């Protein structure tokens with residue numbers, strides 16, 4: 001499933017088409033529209049030759065940066081999310097195997113326990129957020145990190161970690177969470 005797909009039911013019965021449609025059309029699109037909106041405002045402030053360096057303009061430009069980061073990060077995370085989802089029969093729906101499967105077994109005691117760890121950690125986040133299974137590039141070990149939605153993939157441990165799997169949790173309209181495996 002890609003960001004442009006309209007086959008929202010492709011992952012049923014694991015993930016309902018209704019959730020995926022809401023997630024894509026309402027949730028993700030809000031990040032995209034808001035990022036575009038705030039970026040345009042910043043561009044207007046910066047291109048105003050008469051006032052772009054005034055204290056008021058600088059203050060407004062600074063105030064826009066966290067909003068751009070928040071919505072841009074949400075867009076990047078969701079883009080990764082859509083691009084790495086696949087239904088059974090197209091490479092998805094199977095538990096991790098090979099080296100990753102062994103590492104999950106050694107670290108968490110299996111996939112079911114990994115799910116519990118991710119769910120528990122996500123429950124501690126207010127609002128919406130992400131839980132990521134990551135691999136330490138130096139040790140090869142895996143771990144779970146949780147982030148607010150504004151965090152983007154490039155934040156991962158100063159790039160010392162690689163994102164393996166992501167879970168997106170949303171609680172503003174009732175708690176639900178969906179998972180996607182990311183490329184290594």
Ligand SMILES: [Fe+2]
Nearest residue numbers: 023027168170
């Ligand atoms: Fe989301």
